[in-house]
Amino acid sequence: MSHIAKTNLTQAQLDAHWMAYTGNREFKKDPRIISTASGHYYTDADGRQIFDGLSGLWTCGLGHSVPAINEAVANQVKTLDYSPAFQFGHEKSFQLAEKISDFMPAGLNRVFFTGSGSESVDTALKVARAYWRKKGLGTKTKFIGRAKGYHGAGISGFSVGGIPANRILYGQGLESYHLPHTQVPGTEFSKGMADTGKERAEDLLNMIAMHDASNIAAVIVEPMSGSAGVIVPPKGYLQRLREICDQHNILLIFDEVITAFGRMGAQSGSEAFGVTPDVITMAKQVTNGVIPMGAAVFKQEIYDTFMDTGGADYMLEIPHGYTYSAHPIACAAGLASLETIRSQGLIERVNQMSPVWEKYVHSLKGASDAITDIRNYGFAAGITLAAVDGEPAKRPYQIAMSMWDKGYYVRYGGDTIQLAPPFTTEESEMSSLIDALGESIKKFG
Incomplete structure (x- = not known):
């Protein structure tokens, strides 16, 4: 599914930005542009809501656009x-x-x-x-x-x-x-x-x-x-x-x-x-x-x-x-x-909700032969995936792009998918995130 950004960006503008830790050639063919953020969600340039499954880059544990x-x-x-x-x-x-x-x-x-x-x-x-x-x-x-x-x-x-x-x-x-x-x-x-x-x-x-x-x-x-x-x-x-x-x-x-x-x-x-x-x-x-x-x-x-x-x-x-x-x-x-x-007692909340997060993350065990390991602590989790034809980074990339299409942002790096939801994430959001991830892993497993 293509999500060409509905923005006023020109090709020259896209070409001008040498992006950090990004496959620039792949990205500029079909850019994933984020326009706004509020609470636990981004909105992309197509108007879709995207659940922030990594708290930005491990940065936004309080969610986005915090009034204080x-x-x-x-x-x-x-x-x-x-x-x-x-x-x-x-x-x-x-x-x-x-x-x-x-x-x-x-x-x-x-x-x-x-x-x-x-x-x-x-x-x-x-x-x-x-x-x-x-x-x-x-x-x-x-x-x-x-x-x-x-x-x-x-x-x-x-x-x-x-x-x-x-x-x-x-x-x-x-x-x-x-x-x-x-x-x-x-x-x-x-x-x-x-x-x-x-x-x-x-x-x-x-x-x-x-x-x-x-x-x-x-x-x-x-x-x-x-x-x-x-x-x-x-x-x-x-x-x-x-x-x-x-x-x-x-x-x-x-x-x-x-x-x-x-x-x-x-x-x-x-x-x-x-x-x-x-x-x-x-x-x-x-x-x-x-x-x-x-x-x-x-x-x-x-x-x-x-x-x-x-x-x-x-x-x-x-x-x-x-x-x-x-x-x-x-x-x-x-x-x-x-x-x-x-x-807001958010450290205590993370501590209390971590067992719930752990339950959902480890429910993926056995969902696909491609999953070779799952690790977690606090509000963080990593999933290791078997390589595709000697390309350890390919399957995580494919899964992350599938998740983006489904309305979820997760991080792919090396042979892993990484998750770090906001501190105020509700159990229903954990459940939907993990369900979507399981579907994406099965698709490319």
Whole structure:
């Protein structure tokens, strides 16, 4: 079914935009144009309502066009549209930093604002290297990521990331090494955290033996790997990483661009899985996707190290930052987003409704031989699909396009379909989404 956009776009305009993470040639033959959004639904240029099965890009857990956020942004535009990010401040950045800290584990209370998740990761990695130099341990420069990890699109992010398609085109990045992922044979169709797989953390000891802790600055992992298809940590795995990092004087960074602020049914992935890292990176849900914003949150001791060695108090403690760090409009959106999460009890709702979501997602088991695994945690789920004639990305693409035709937006990536409904999704919407997905999988299974 074709949905040529009913817009005033010309072919020249379509050609001018080099789209991100998109098959540009395929898209421009039959563009899928979204015109409006409200609540849990998009409206496309043909006037069809499309259920948002991924909360934007894991960003809009509150749904779309949230009145409190819209009002906060509109008011901010009228009062202070931009404030210089360097050497001067505005009230809302300090208010938002405190509010973010309230969502973080105890001890992570120093917030450095960025413009995206990619910038947040870059900030965390730069600070990690600088921190060890400040401590007189300047040889600690290497990083350890994880296979199937995603840490943004910057050169540091693809270096520590472990999705091959995101790496192979770009050549040499930062000196980084990768732990194995935690999808262990025998754990397929686990509900929540698998009972086995913790042993994969022991590979970190092998890497330390090979490279020596004196050369390793940090380990960076997503508590739950989202972009690779919702890979949930096995029981005890993150705790073991924390223990090893502590034993060998290595920083542990959690990339929580997807997991922070409610998606896991907790304030953060750290809280959900019971492990506190040294640094947490974030973006997406902090403003509900309304305005680009990210942050890296550091433990007190890291911040104090820079303050204590900063020289004269008018000098920069760290030469780092972005033009749009702590942008006033983004801060206003962030304050309204986090206040809405709290005032409406949405974290508690996700926690309460997660078993219902789990039931529907796992009802797809056995619906088609093409389904080789299903994983879930909180309001997130990933479905792995068998390859078609050696083309692992083809079937997910076909299924996602079928879903779009049916009126549902889901994400396809690699060999997976990924789902992340808004926090206020009703059971009837879960049911219809999964029913439609089952039909689409059977069609191309």
